[in-house]
Amino acid sequence: MSTLSIVILVLLIGAIGFALGRARAARLPSGPKEKLHSRPIYHGSYVLSFVTVPALALLAVWVIAAPVFVGSDIAGRMPAQGEGQLPPHLAINMVNSLANGIRVLPADERDGLEGASIASVRPLLERRGIPLAAETQDYMLPLAQRQIALEDTSRLGMTVATILVALAGLVFALSRIQRRLRARNAVEGVVRGFLIICSSIAILTTVGIVLSMLFESFDFFSRISPADFFFGTVWEPRFAAAGSSVQGQFGLIPLLYGTLYIAFVAMLFAVPVGLFAAIYMAEYASNPVRSTVKPLLEVLAGIPTIVYGFFALITVGPFLRDLSAELNGLVTGSYTSFIQAQSVLTAGLVMGIMLIPFVSSLSDDIITAVPRSLRDGSLGLGATRSETVKRVILPAALPGIVSALLLTASRAIGETMIVVLAAGIAANITINPFEAMTTVTIKIVSQLTGDLDFTSPQSLVAFALGITLFAMTLVLNIVALYIVRKYREQYD
Template sequence: MSVSAITGLALLVLIAAAFYAGRARAVAVSGDKPVRLHSLPNYHGYFLAAWTAIPALAVVVIATIVERQLGMSAWTSAALTAVLSVLAGLAGLSLARRRINTGFRARNHVERLIDVVLLASSVIAILTTVGIVASLLFESLRFFEAIDWRIDRFLFGLHWSPQIAIRADQVGQSGAFGAVPLFAGTAMITLIAMIVAAPVGLFSAIYLSEYAGPTTRRIVKPLLEILAGIPTVVYGFFALLTIGPAIRGAAEWVGDLTGIVALQNAVTQSALSAGLVMGVMIIPFVSSLSDDVINAVPQSLRDGSYAMGATKSETVREVILPAALPGIVGALLLAVSRAVGETMIVVMAAGQGANLTGNPFESVTTITVQIVMLLTGDQEFDSPKTLSAFALGLVLFAFTLVLNVIALRVVQKYREKYD
């Protein structure tokens, strides 16, 4: 067992001991009549345990940070951390123990501590966002500095080949960071995915909520949910193994028959295969969001339409869809944001060539694929090649954020309308 494990165990034992010590002490000061205490004996126990744990853990955290700077041997630093943290725990324990008496408001102290812990937990969500924004911005600025602040060339350049920049004599000189092929590839795959997912998702939602009987619903809905639960890497493999070769085969066959060169040159890793499989992945997302939205349309509108002698499809097209439109638009925006940020399917199935092409049978690359390409494998962290991944990340984050904010607003407004 390592020193750190022993330290951890020792601290746990100490904290538990502090709890029992606090409880015993409280019972003792009350003269074995706990009713005379302001707070239950357990709270005195919690109080003491907290005052033991906090200093001890603080020491551990400080020691972990400091030891990196000092460069001590691993064993010495671990042993030192162990001794210091136990000492700090004991100090906290003995100081806090003196405060225990019959009138001591242990519960209020403990509850205040709980409040602080709860608030601190909530703040982590904000810290995460701050961390994302700060790290993306900081590294992106370093990237922009490395390309001499030619942000325009990054955003509007037509040529992407970051590999050039890794040569030492060319650092920061290369004009090969034009991200337009990436944006175009992302847009094409997203478009293909939405062409699949939007109608299929929407029509299945309509069928399930307006046409299907309870039995069909009970069977089909969980099956669609399975589609949503499959990891994206599995979809990627599916595209690589089944859909890619199938599309290529079909395209070559049609190409040979018709003599269309674009089809004859179809490749296995194509925008179409990645987009199609991504569309399948997004179907349950669109259908469950649309289902919620369609079900939120009040029954009275349906009744009104049926009472006029409308058929089901007329009711859906003329009344339900117009009523649900804002919600459906919101759902589709969320789906787009998901498609844009999806990584594994495109990494595995879309290829890597930064082609600026409108041909879905060719391989294209996307923002997420390039982030993965740039950051896997060995590379020093200061080259513009590596930093450009963060600039791409920033673009991705900003784009999806704007989409999400708009989508959530739209859906929110819609909900309020029928609540």
């Protein structure tokens, strides 16, 4: 039985338990002196909780733990590593693929695979559109069959155990229904626990991400000096080969400089446009104009960043390159381009377009939150609308606007797809915005793509870059949240 079928069956048993518990509670005698502590619907929910919560918790634990035990059993039966032998992780992946392929075979063909070889199994699978890797070896076939047997046994045990727990919960909960049962308190406790688990998911996810990066980063810094990484100015990521003393250089400064430079250009474009748009919509635009312009601006936030990257690669970059060539031809007579198609300016402009709705929407909400009494007081004293905006509204909204800009800056620093397509891959340190420059996110992508194993030394540097980028955005977010709290204390 599939996991989804088990879940549906448990919910069906829970629904039956809910109906039985509610009906049983409704039939309990009650009078003026002996009333039900909880309404019948809480008794039904009480039974439902005892049926579903333990059964689904057992199912979740089983689904997570079973692959680990099966994988460890298969790994323990792998032949000893020898010359020409596949790495263990690749062999396990091939066994898993072979097991998945054998599962689609009819029962009679699966029974006939005992003692067969890969050469005889390959045609059976290829006829059904399931190719096998050329490196698949004969010893993997019995391991794949054992994996299938273990998984089938595990699934059968999971089905039986889950249904038994659900039925046991049904019987136990029904036996406890009585007039003074505090069913409502128990149900509210279950709901409270569910809400706590949901609210903890974000925290646990963040902790898991940080720990996964930290462990790999520690491995990287055990090979490379942290001083060379954080203060180095040359980026040539390679590890010394066996028998060689040549070591790459892992200087973070060019990547950090490129990241901050491109984010600065983007903010230089997005902040004035977004802020002025927010001021216009909040203070000058009529209601029909505001209801039309604001959704149109916010449409930009819904465009995938890869689309912005394509726009930069095939439109903005070539346009700037050709425009610079024309300008250079008019001035010097030489139609050579001084702006590269992939450059800081290209990535910054397109990223700035992407950030406009973030700046405008956040700033608009902050400006409109300024108390109306401040506007009326300024206008009543004879100030014009522009003087009110400049001398009253913007100073009052400034802390919130600054926090919005910091949140937008953290979004710019972490952007990936636009800079991958529009900024280039050269790790340069230059103030010329017309040249190509790379960022931290570009190098993370390049180090974690291709044929490299994620446990190889070449990929470890990506985790060090990731934890650095995480720390940068975390600091910006903390500062922004601090300013927001200070702003609320002043103006609420």
